[in-house]
């Protein structure tokens with residue numbers, strides 16, 4: 001059973017991502033990113049990228065999002081959007097697709113420049129938690 005609404009307000013979700021993007025700490029790349037997702041209990045979680053003087057240690061916006069998801073009670077991500085510094089819809093990077101797979105699975109819906117797509121199309125043949133429990 002899910003408490004997520006049948007009709008998802010992508011515009012509202014994008015607004016939350018934009019707000020998160022405005023809080024990004026991206027002095028090195030100059031490329032702020034914001035993300036937001038709907039959880040299967042109706043919560044909305046969000047995140048922004050947080051960079052570091054040790055460049056490779058920068059945190060993508062999705063890291064903040066999954067951290068908030070877990071901290072505020074867990075659950076499954078059902079709908080996800082990502083925006084750049086100009087509030088344009090952005091695709092999540094490869095590593096973050098894996099993060100999203102862990103907490104949303106193949107049916108997670110992503111807003112992309114090519115429309116609404118399931119994660120199974122953005123990360124085909126994904127390696128995931130199921131592989132670790134296979135005999």
Ligand code: THU
Nearest residue numbers: 029031033049060061092093096
């Ligand atoms: N970035 C994200 O936060 N999420 C993505 O999915 C794409 C890339 C950030 C990482 C870095 O701070 C900046 O964008 C430039 O790569």
